[in-house]
Amino acid sequence: MKLVFMGTPDFAAGALRALLAAGHEIKMVVTQPDKPKGRSNALVPSPVKRCALEHDLPLLQPVRVRKPEAVEALRAVRADAYVVAAFGQILSQEILDIPPLGCINIHASLLPKYRGAAPIQQAILQGEEKTGITIMQMDAGIDTGDMLYKKEIPIQGQDTYETLHDRLMVLGGEAIVEALSLLELGKLVPEKQREEESCYAAMIDKSLGKIDFGQDAVVIDRLIRGLNPWPSAYTTYQGRQLKLWMAQPVPVPEGTAGGVPGQILLTDRESVTVAAGKGALRIQEMQLEGKKRMGTHDFLLGVKMLPGEVLGV
Numbered sequence: 001m002k003l004v005f006m007g008t009p010d011f012a013a014g015a016l017r018a019l020l021a022a023g024h025e026i027k028m029v030v031t032q033p034d035k036p037k038g039r040s041n042a043l044v045p046s047p048v049k050r051c052a053l054e055h056d057l058p059l060l061q062p063v064r065v066r067k068p069e070a071v072e073a074l075r076a077v078r079a080d081a082y083v084v085a086a087f088g089q090i091l092s093q094e095i096l097d098i099p100p101l102g103c104i105n106i107h108a109s110l111l112p113k114y115r116g117a118a119p120i121q122q123a124i125l126q127g128e129e130k131t132g133i134t135i136m137q138m139d140a141g142i143d144t145g146d147m148l149y150k151k152e153i154p155i156q157g158q159d160t161y162e163t164l165h166d167r168l169m170v171l172g173g174e175a176i177v178e179a180l181s182l183l184e185l186g187k188l189v190p191e192k193q194r195e196e197e198s199c200y201a202a203m204i205d206k207s208l209g210k211i212d213f214g215q216d217a218v219v220i221d222r223l224i225r226g227l228n229p230w231p232s233a234y235t236t237y238q239g240r241q242l243k244l245w246m247a248q249p250v251p252v253p254e255g256t257a258g259g260v261p262g263q264i265l266l267t268d269r270e271s272v273t274v275a276a277g278k279g280a281l282r283i284q285e286m287q288l289e290g291k292k293r294m295g296t297h298d299f300l301l302g303v304k305m306l307p308g309e310v311l312g313v
Contacts, residue, residue: 001081005019007086009046018176032088085172110150116202117204119201124222134149146193210235213275217276237309
């Protein structure tokens, strides 16, 4: 099938590679402009651009894809369909109407749940047992179009945003290849989304990472995993920011009085156990402001946390 591919991050690059491997003809790749990065502000290409350059594919990087010159560049490309994955710009109805088979989106959730920018994180934060990929026909709304094809995977107990993202990236590539094969055969049946089952996964803000130890330890664990590696869950220790990278919800240790939320109940060679509103949190990896991320064993060699001290004050 002749395709225009629109996407920007690693998640999208995985799908582009899968389409190329399946033999689809990519007539053009559309991605965001290069972004400045680091202290030098050197311009860095997106993962999708790097993939396009590796395969010598025609490339378009509009500041705004809705502008007339970008629309005309798209109109000049004869493609059967546009495949979109985490592109980062909203397509106008004018663009949606160009390809004969429409614009098809690879979305990283089981729609209609978790429309929007952060579906992977929200699936973890909300304690979902499964998630997946929805291939959908795009319309003028945000992830509101008809569902065409789904593939699902379980969310493992130790999944972080990073690990789940990587598994969904692979699944997204598989799903779009399978869906396009069915589309060519006329075997995809559009399914309307039930609005009453939908919820919006807004863009993640750094402030979301502040830990409230008054919550259930299970909820705090989800926060840590859902925001790992960015923007990370954090608290404070002796006036300095302390990022928590890995933890496990556990019962309050025997022989301890329980303590107030955030109070250190127990330390051992490999972990620090902290009281929560319900249960406790066994911290196994953390990072003090100005220091490297490290396992708790190594952390405690340099920082002497003591039972009775309270995090977050």
